[in-house]
Amino acid sequence: MLKILKYSFFDLIRSRWSYVYLLFYLLLGCVLLFLNNDLSKAIITLMNVIIILVPLIGTIFGVMYYYNSKEFTELLLAQPIKRSSIFIGQYLGVALSLSMSLVIGLGIPFALYGLFQSNEIWDFVLLLVTGTFLTLIFTALAFNIALYNENKIKGFSYSILLWLFMAVIYDGLFLMSLIAFQSYPLDSFSIGATMFNPIDLSRILILLKLDISALLGYTGAVFQKFFGTGFGLFISIGALSLWVILPVYNIYRKCRKKDF
Amino acid sequence: MQIMMDKLLKLLYCTLILFSVQGVAQTVEVCNTCEINSLKEAIQMAVAGDTILIKKGTYKEYNIVVDKPLTIKGENYPIIDGEDKGEIIRVTSDHVTIDGLFIINVGTSYTSDHAAIRVVRSEHFLIQNVVLEQLFFGIYIEKSSNGIIYHNKIIGDAQDEYNSGNGIQLWYSKNVLVERNIVQKVRDGIYLEFSDNIIINENTSTNNLRYGLHFMFSNDDLYTNNLFENNGAGVAVMFSKRIKMHHNTFRKNWGSAAFGLLLKEINDAEIKNNVFEENTVGINIEGSNRIVYANNDFISNGYAVKVLGACYANTFEKNNFLYNSFDLSYNSKINDNVFKDNYWSSYTGYDLDRNGIGDVPYRPVKLFSYVVNKTPETIILMRSLFIDIIDFSEKVSPVFTPDNLVDMTPQIKRYE
Structure with a gap:
């Protein structure tokens, strides 16, 4: 598995798209810091970019990579290698190279700007951690979609749809259901509903850091407990990990049974 | 003349008595x-x-x-x-x-x-x-x-x-x-x-x-240069007239019913040069009229200013609104207050003629703050892309928020 991981990883590292992705983050970080002259404001803007863009890139890249390397995969399948190590290896190759572009691309400008001397370092670390989680989650979901769909066009449209659903539509439905049932107690429901969407989860995680004073304005024991203590952070990170583990397990399960 | 003499004598006696009292003290x-x-x-x-x-x-x-x-x-x-x-x-x-x-x-x-x-x-x-x-x-x-x-x-x-x-x-x-x-x-x-x-x-x-x-x-009072930090609910000014509040700092009043400053039935007050920092609500205003808010800094509050009920003829000018989750929240569609020459950190307009004033007016009330007022649990959706989209559409054509509530002269640079 490690060999395949290494192969995929270096294959991607050498590819043009990784560089473009890395350069994009480098540029974004530089421009934000240059325009804002303020770390905390730049981090807020970055958060908005990351929770939308990282899942999009993750899904598209994952699906694309799977379909592109299909012939090579079939060649590998003819060899005496465990199926799971082929697919998990490929998945990790994509996910890790994407995460690395993100971390390095954003890390360099912020480190140069003097992040290590500022108080915002934990906010920034949290940002990178959620970014990495989102890459892992959405690449895994993309691999799942690709494994279930032989048809490229179908696979691509499903993955775009998945992103659109998680990033926009889910929150719309969420908001509507909250307004529709506003006469009922909704604290537990609303916290539960965020757990089912990794983008919402990452958003909450960063909200905990940035907008805590506004969130505490809401009177509700459940919210108070969730946002006011380390409990929220703990649960969110746990749920994000679950969001990585379950799709990866499904790749493992699916690839063992699949006919090629 | 006689009267003058009398007066002088009386004065002399008085001083004498005073001295004697002091003498035996x-x-x-x-x-x-x-x-x-x-x-x-x-x-x-x-x-x-x-x-x-x-x-x-x-x-x-x-x-x-x-x-x-x-x-x-x-x-x-x-x-x-x-x-x-x-x-x-x-x-x-x-x-x-x-x-x-x-x-x-x-x-x-x-x-x-x-x-x-x-x-x-x-x-x-x-x-x-x-x-x-x-x-x-x-x-x-x-x-x-x-x-x-x-x-x-x-x-x-x-x-x-x-x-x-x-x-x-x-x-x-x-x-x-x-x-x-x-x-x-x-x-x-x-x-x-x-x-x-x-x-x-x-x-x-x-x-x-x-x-x-x-x-x-209590009327005609003045409070200046005070520090209020981490109190249950900050400072409350209720049913009073002509109170002057200058150069105070209101910090870290956190909690479900916590404010930096709570105004209730206050008329003709002056709130100038204060700093509101990291409060759940910077200023909570209810039924207060003819108040001047000038040169204040609102920094990292949940809500910088929350307006409830009938508040008329208030003026907000030359304030800095910096990184608040919500700059302003209104619970009605009617606005009779004036907003001018403020700096808003979330302002995204441009200044082509370079006169320091943004060319596009700023709308401080977001649709989302209106939604949160109605259904508080929706706060959990803050900073979501969907919310940004509906905020944007509301900004383009206001339906739920007061359409005349605009800062026509938003500043490009913050006040120092």
Whole structure:
């Protein structure tokens, strides 16, 4: 598995798209810091970019990579290698190279700007951690979609749809259901509903850091407990990990049974 | 001529009398081993104008009544211990000075407001350098005017609102100066009821159960350069007129019903040059009219300004709104307030003619703040892309938020 991981990883590292992705983050970080002259404001803007863009890139890249390397995969399948190590290896190759572009691309400008001397370092670390989680989650979901769909066009449209659903539509439905049932107690429901969407989860995680004073304005024991203590952070990170583990397990399960 | 002479003579007599009084004014010393070893005794012995000097030591006394003009001065902070039995010092005479005492253990009562120092129907009092601990009420000024409360330290240990008192309380008092006091952990740090022309300056009121400073039915007061931090609900100004609030700092008032500043039924006030930082709500406004908000800094609050109910003819100008989750929240569609020349950190417009004023007007009320007002749980969707989209569409064509609520002249650079 490690060999395949290494192969995929270096294959991607050498590819043009990784560089473009890395350069994009480098540029974004530089421009934000240059325009804002303020770390905390730049981090807020970055958060908005990351929770939308990282899942999009993750899904598209994952699906694309799977379909592109299909012939090579079939060649590998003819060899005496465990199926799971082929697919998990490929998945990790994509996910890790994407995460690395993100971390390095954003890390360099912020480190140069003097992040290590500022108080915002934990906010920034949290940002990178959620970014990495989102890459892992959405690449895994993309691999799942690709494994279930032989048809490229179908696979691509499903993955775009998945992103659109998680990033926009889910929150719309969420908001509507909250307004529709506003006469009922909704604290537990609303916290539960965020757990089912990794983008919402990452958003909450960063909200905990940035907008805590506004969130505490809401009177509700459940919210108070969730946002006011380390409990929220703990649960969110746990749920994000679950969001990585379950799709990866499904790749493992699916690839063992699949006919090629 | 005769009348002139009479007047002159009278003046002369007056000065003579004054001098003679001063001449015989004596110092009565009190210490644990002296002939006079209690404050009560010393007050009985003293005549008007005397100074009572209390040496270092512990004096277990309560219900001390100061009924003549005296100066009571402590040397190295002598301890007056009330042993939780009731009120400790009651001043019922004009021209009384209390200086440098350490008063502890005021009795708690559910029927009367026991205070460490209570001034009743007296004028020209001066209370300074007093330290109060384990108290119920601290300094209680009742129907007394023209006094000074200067440089005292009041440290309470209040647990519940119902069985704790206020640090400094003014009731039906006028022309009092409250300066450089430190008040901590009581119910209300400083409380004013029916008190006019009060000046509150350079005080620090922190960690109080309810409000740092609380006005009720008090008019024409001024408070400047105070710090209010981590109080149950910040500062409350209610049912008062013509209050001036300048150069104060309101910080870290967090919680479900916490505000930096709460205004309720306030008219013609001035709120200038204050700093509101990291409060759940910077200013909460209800039914307040003709107020000028100028040159304030609102930094990292949940809501910078929350407007509830009917508020008319208020002006917000030249303020900095920096990184607040919501700059402004309204619960109605009607707006009669003016917003101009403010700096908004979330302003995204441009300035093509380079005159320092943004070319596109700014709308400080977001649709999302309206939604959150209706359904508080939706706060969990803050900063979601979907919310940004509906906020944007509302910005383009306002439906739910007041359409005339705009800052036509948003600043490009923040005010320093």
